[in-house]
Amino acid sequence: MQHSRVHHLRSIAILSGLLAVVSLGTLEQSKYGRKAMVSIEGFSAQLVGRSNYKNQWVPDTMQARIASRMKRRLAKGSRITPSHSALVKAVHSRQKLLGRGIKVHFATDNDPEYSEWSVSAQRYPLWIKPSFSLGDASFKINTRAIQKTFEEEHVLEVDPPVHAILRTVNWAEDEYSASRVEIEGIARSGYLPNPEIVASSISKAFGTDLDELTIPLPKEDGRLINMTGIELGDLRLWAAGNSDYKGSTYARSKNVQKALNQHVNNTIVGAGEIYSFNSTLDGPVSQGNGWHMAKVIFNGGDLEFAPGGGICQASTTVYRAIVNAGFPVMERRAHSLYVSYYKKHGVGIDATIYPGSQDLVFLNDSDSPLIIQAYNDGTDATVNIYGSPDGRSVELNGPYFASTAPDGYLYKGRRIMETEIVWSQQVTYPDGSKKDYQIGSRYKTLPKSVAVEFETEQNVFTAAPPEPLASARN
Secondary structure (H helix, E strand, O other), rough: HHHHHHHHHHHHHHHHHHHHHHHHHHHHHHHHHHHHHHEEEEHHHHHHHHHHHHHOOOOHHHHHHHHHHHHHHHHHOOOOOOOOOHHHHHHHHHHHHHEHHHEEEEOOOOOOOEEEEEEEEOOOOHHEEEEOOOEEEEEEHHHHHHHHHHHOOOOOOOOEOEEEEEEEEEOOOOOOOEEEEEEEOOEEEEEOOOOOHHHHHHHHHHHOOOOOOEEEEOEEEOOOOOOOOOOOOOEOOOEEEEEOOOOOHHHHHHHHHHHHHHHOOOOEOOOEEEOOOOHOOOOOOHHOOOOOOOEEEEEEEEEEEEOOOHHHHHHHHHHHHHHOOOOOOOEOOOOOOOOOHOOOOOOOOOOOEOOOOOOEEOOOOOOOEEEEEEEEEEEEEEEEEEEEEOOOEEEEEEEEEOOOOOOOOEEEOEOOOEEEEEEEEEOOOOOEEEEEEEEEEEEOOHHHHHHOOOOOOOEEEEEOOOOOOOOOOO
């Protein structure tokens, strides 16, 4: 009995000591902070049992320590303080965002990797926006912050669309000269990136596992602003033709540029009227009229120096614009020799001219005038046709060679010859009617390597915009 009493008193003493330690631990918690709290809670767990230990114990991890400091700062600021577990979860999500990096590629219609921007939340920490409530805490990417960075840092440098002002119209008095217009500047297509779309796309990518993102840049066509007082329609871009004369001699390059910039540029074709390329040359092609001596094809295969060698680069570029627009071609002839200058942007779609014997002619079968502008960027030649698109569309299929044409494909009722290149063109009009054409070019010789290079069939679909250009981007 006495032994039991002594044992009982000893137990009470031990328990009192433990309670004193717990009380001391509580005081130490307020004095020393987080480390004291962890040690006391760990000791208390031995008293209350294993199940309560799991509920009360707080892991001593980096996220937990950051969450504790965050909770104290929120409390000092008299702000809403979420639970410690919610803050730990938020800290984890923030660290995940800080570890994300994305390569943003900006793509144009002809360059899928026009520009690149490497972004990360670590590089731009202000992109991370905290959100706290009584029951929750989170860190998310702030789309507005991305947009602000994109605009203020001028991340992307692109050429915007350029509009030109039409001042006067001078109609030709006879069929031997071209009708012309006076225009201030050259209208050109360009890009107007939408900062909101860019920011939104990047923000959404942070919520995925993507490490690369491609954002297409919207292209906007330049337009002609009619200040003549004459009704000329919408004057929107209907179609364009392109070619590349890289590798040309100095004299040939000068002739190409003269033909484009001084003769083709700023011509006008009335509704229902005929366009003649030769009429744009304004007189004989001679050195006296400013043409340089360069090689010209004579007698179907002889190369000789003559004034104006290279003019056919301009006529070929005009022809490609006509084909893409879907206007009826009244007169056209391919070169007798295969010319490598015409391979890019439409191999086999070329047009030779020679004043007095060979011309390039098409009919403006629309209800409004057409204005043609032409220019060169380095060795890239461009011809743009402006008018009031009537909704017709053009589909080109090709190029077809003797060795690559589909089974049963015929050109002029026969198989394609070894020296021929053929395209199929289908023009669809607004009323649903269709017209099918074949564009064929036969040369004296044709390198077999050309057919190998273009062995994959190309489907090129061009459609004029059915609605006027918007004054502002969405």
